[in-house]
Amino acid sequence: MLRFGIQDYRPSWLNGRDSITAAHGPRLAGLAGLTLQRAWLVWDLDADEWFTDAPVLMDFGAEQVEIDHQKFDDVSITWNTIDPSRAIEDSYFHLAWHAEPLPPLAELPGRALDHVELLEWAGDDMANGSIAVGFDFGPTWLIIFNALDENGFEHHAPAPSYRRHRLNS
Structure with missing residues (x-):
């Protein structure tokens, strides 16, 4: 079964910092120094808004990380599985991939x-x-x-309400 008709996307849900660090910590840390090429979101074409239930793609050229949240504490991190040039084939929603469709994302590519x-x-x-x-x-x-x-976004340094855990390779 496809999640929202996204071809080849199979989320792998994890909970808690320890499991996420064990599964993805070194690879996430390895993104340091790479330049963001594109940030992709799924767009609801009928409502003309971000479809927040679908994964967020961060394309760094050599690596693409795909982040998705569900329930209260599930997060899925996958790598290089989604091709945003492929059509989304959902039978209920009219969805498409859009690169940097929100103003705060537009300033990120090239950084x-x-x-x-x-x-x-x-x-x-x-x-x-x-x-x-x-x-x-x-x-x-x-x-x-x-x-x-x-999924939700913040575009500023982490608030004091977060316990921060910097990832190192």
Whole structure:
């Protein structure tokens, strides 16, 4: 079964910083120094808005990381599996890949990545313990977080409510 009709995408859901670090830490850390080529989002063509339930693609040329959140604390990180030039074949939604469709994303291509952090939410709410992925493009940041069953963005350095875990290769 395809997730929202995205060809070849098979999410692998993980919970907690330790499991994410074990599965993807060195590879995420290895993105440091690479230049972002494109940031892809799935766009709902009927509503003319970001379809936040689908993965976010960060294309660094040599590597493409695909980040997706669901439920309250599930995150899937996959690598080089999605081709955004392929049509999305969903029977319910009218979806397509768009590169940098939101203004804060438009400034990111061409920037070198300084480092990646796993950000653990430390709040007194349902999101406590959920993991966001922070990309430091110095001075610009892109944080892809769990917006309670979908993806969300922040475009600033991590808030004090996050426990920060810098990844090293």
